Amino acid sequence: MxxxxxxxxxxxxxxxxxxxxxxxxxxxxxxxxxxxxxxxxxxxxxxxxxxxxxxxxxxxxxxxxxxxxxxxxxxxxxxxxxxxxxxxxxxxxxxxxxxxxxxxxxxxxxxxxxxxxxxxxxxxxDREEATRPFKQMPDAHGHAVWIELATPDPDGAFAFYGSLFGWTREGAMPMGAMGEYAFIGAGEGVRPGAMMSSTLTRAPVQWNSYFLVPDIDAAIATAQAHDGKLIQGPDQIPGGDYSANIIDGHGHQVGLVGPRRAAA
CATH class of the missing domain: 3.10.180.10 (2,3-Dihydroxybiphenyl 1,2-Dioxygenase, domain 1)
Structure with missing residues (x-):
């Protein structure tokens, strides 16, 4: 398709x-x-x-x-x-x-x-590739499974991307004083990510990507052992997995998603 x-x-x-x-x-x-x-x-x-x-x-x-x-x-x-x-x-x-x-x-x-x-x-x-770097599947370890936009104007961002890509706002998760975590709709049943207020959350203004790991705690520990730092999480997300954000040895942020095997 x-x-x-x-x-x-x-x-x-x-x-x-x-x-x-x-x-x-x-x-x-x-x-x-x-x-x-x-x-x-x-x-x-x-x-x-x-x-x-x-x-x-x-x-x-x-x-x-x-x-x-x-x-x-x-x-x-x-x-x-x-x-x-x-x-x-x-x-x-x-x-x-x-x-x-x-x-x-x-x-x-x-x-x-x-x-x-x-x-x-x-x-x-030039051509459509058979591989899928973004793959929202349970065992797609190492693939990106979620994208997230922190923006000063989520409503304006939904208007922009809605006109550009046809995206819609498909519900939201309340975050109290940090506003809403609003889900992106990209066609029937497709939810590639979410948008949130960078002003209220104090998150960096950027697109962020989350990659799937088999064990969130092990991935965090490994990142820390290789000069990385944990800056958020692990936090439980709908579905039972956990999310976290780390920075690599050069200060570049990336997200992780996966289960807590130690807690299983």
Whole structure:
């Protein structure tokens, strides 16, 4: 079945030390990282999950990146017609800040700021891949299973992404003084993530990704043993699993989801 616009199709870490990052995420998420076989990709590392499917890329900042530009994790969202998506985003108050640019043998992408100033990457692939970096399945260890937007204006963000990708607001979980954790609807039965107020929660203004692990406590302990830090959780979430947020050895935030085996 063809994927809809707005589906997360790739995850990418820009970091000063590719090899250190590869070792960290191999330990925490069970990834295996190898250089891309395409010489044009300039040493780009492709991380595969334990099931052998590609899930993420690891790269150092390219020479063309402006000094002081942010590094860390980014999500690539599907845009079947990149030019139309960029034009629509501009109509909605967004702004293209990089690209469009071709990636040889992969596709064409651009980096946007949404109407609230949050960065996101949109990509028109050359072809639809059989692998699924974003896979909401019980045993998809190492795959992303949830995305989360912390934004100063959740209502405005729903309006922006609703017009851009067709997303809807599908209920919410109250968080008291921190506002609501509002769920994203992306088609019948599809709930890829949620949005929340960065102002009320004091969360960094960004898109965040959560990767599935078989044991949340073991993953946290492993991250801490490899110079990572726990910044949130583990907190129980609907369905019985737990979520946590860590930062890797270079200060880049990423989310984890999984069961507490010790408590089982």
């Amino acid at each position: 063809s994927l809809a616009d707005g589906t997360p199709i790739w995850f990418e870490l820009t970091t000063p030390d590719q090899q250190a990052a590869a070792a960290f995420y191999a330990a925490v998420l069970g990834w295996t990282a190898q250089p891309s076989p395409m010489a044009e990709h300039g040493g780009y590392l492709i991380a595969t999950a334990p099931d052998g499917e590609g899930v993420a890329g690891l790269m150092t900042p390219p020479p063309t990146m402006p000094a002081g530009a942010p590094t860390g994790w980014s999500i690539y969202f599907l845009a079947r017609d990149l030019d139309a998506t960029l034009a629509k985003a501009a109509e909605l108050g967004g702004r293209t800040v990089f690209g469009p640019m071709d990636i040889p043998h992969v596709g064409r992408f651009a980096v946007l700021l949404d109407a609230q100033g949050v960065p996101l990457t949109v990509m028109q692939p």
